[in-house]
Amino acid sequence: MPPRALEAVNLETNRDPADFEAKNVHEIYDTIASHFSSTRYKPWPIIAKFLSDLPTGWVGFDSGTGNGKYLPLPTDRPGAIWTIGMDRSRNLLEIARRAGEGNVIREVVWGNVLQNPWRPNAFDYAISIATIHHLATYERRKLAVQRLIQAVSADHGRVLIYVWAIEQDELSKRKVSVEDDPEANGKGKDVMVPWVLSKTIGKPSPDASKPEVFNRYYHMFAKGELAALASDAAKDVGLSVGSRESSSSTQGVDIVQDGWERSNYYVELRRWSR
Numbered sequence: 001m002p003p004r005a006l007e008a009v010n011l012e013t014n015r016d017p018a019d020f021e022a023k024n025v026h027e028i029y030d031t032i033a034s035h036f037s038s039t040r041y042k043p044w045p046i047i048a049k050f051l052s053d054l055p056t057g058w059v060g061f062d063s064g065t066g067n068g069k070y071l072p073l074p075t076d077r078p079g080a081i082w083t084i085g086m087d088r089s090r091n092l093l094e095i096a097r098r099a100g101e102g103n104v105i106r107e108v109v110w111g112n113v114l115q116n117p118w119r120p121n122a123f124d125y126a127i128s129i130a131t132i133h134h135l136a137t138y139e140r141r142k143l144a145v146q147r148l149i150q151a152v153s154a155d156h157g158r159v160l161i162y163v164w165a166i167e168q169d170e171l172s173k174r175k176v177s178v179e180d181d182p183e184a185n186g187k188g189k190d191v192m193v194p195w196v197l198s199k200t201i202g203k204p205s206p207d208a209s210k211p212e213v214f215n216r217y218y219h220m221f222a223k224g225e226l227a228a229l230a231s232d233a234a235k236d237v238g239l240s241v242g243s244r245e246s247s248s249s250t251q252g253v254d255i256v257q258d259g260w261e262r263s264n265y266y267v268e269l270r271r272w273s274r
Contacts, residue, residue: 006176006191009217017136024192024217025134026088029066032197032214033091037067046261047129048073050160050268056080058124063113063148064088064131068096071106083127086111113144118151125158126151130264133163133219136190138229141219145233149269154251157271161230166220168263176220188222226265227258234269244272 011020029036052074054060058081062070065085074080085096085108093108100106111117113131126148135141148159166176166189176189192215230253231241240252250273257268 006193006218006220007215009190009192011136011190017140020136021134021217024215028195028214028216029089030091032195033067033089033095035197036195037092037095040067040069043069043073044129044162044261044264046259046266047127047160047162048075050127050158051081051083052076054081054125054158058082060084060123060125060127061086061109061118061151063126063128063144064134065096065108066092066130068093068099068106068108070127070129071096071108072100072104081125082107084109086113086117088112113147114140116147116150120150121153121157123152124156125160127160129160129162130164132161133221134217135219136217142229142233142236145230146237149234149237149239149253149271152271154271154273159269159271160257160266161226161269162264162266163221163226164218165260165263165265166222167260172263186222186224188225189220191218191220192216193218221265223260223265226267227255230255230267230269239271244274250274 047070051070056077060081061084063086065071065087068085071083071085085093085106087093087096090110093110096108097106113128128148132141132144135144145161148161152159168176176191195214195216197212197214234241234253240247240249241255242252243254244252252272254270254272255267256270257266259266
């Protein structure tokens with residue numbers, strides 16, 4: 001089956017991005033939580049390696065944890081680090097509490113990625129996987145990155161962020177058209193991505209003969225956009241961007257990874273101080 005072209009959406013007509021996200025993201029994930037979770041069980045390799053390489057005893061959080069599939073990691077050193085999950089969906093958090101094998105109850109918190117519930121520099125690390133692309137404006141996406149940066153140690157904090165990319169690979173079921181949109185070059189594109197709810201999992205459709213389709217909002221990132229967003233976020237909270245060796249500032253953020261993996265862009269940030 002060829003990839004499905006995604007429907008573009010014009011957000012300029014939506015006066016309140018929070019209301020738009022509530023309707024086109026949060027309400028949908030609460031409805032499809034069980035079905036969604038059943039399709040999200042295999043950790044992505046770069047994220048698994050990031051967590052596996054962290055020093056024993058570190059404490060971090062997963063901002064937008066979903067079904068909590070990263071909370072039990074690393075599997076080769078169970079319990080070596082402690083990741084707290086945060087999400088807006090209560091139904092997904094109920095699943096995340098029991099993520100992984102055994103009867104371990106995970107620590108999860110109901111919260112918004114734009115809020116600042118943590119003590120500054122409280123964590124050693126933070127991850128945000130496939131979450132920030134659900135925020136409807138540049139300013140809201142930048143604020144979400146700032147919350148991650150502010151929550152980790154100023155001396156050694158590490159942050160890993162993943163978002164969906166315009167550039168989808170050959171295995172993707174999605175296709176993002178940019179030929180008719182010159183503004184999309186380097187700026188990403190706002191689209192609606194359909195989720196077809198299984199008839200056997202989650203809330204049944206009133207019409208059993210037709211599957212329910214929910215259209216979720218995504219900002220599909222262009223090449224270089226995520227790294228630029230992270231750089232802007234750091235600068236706007238007074239941090240230098242670049243390595244400690246190349247800067248005369250007292251605090252900063254270094255972008256140590258900036259890449260693409262299986263239809264996603266990712267960046268790894270490391271905080272430093274002197």
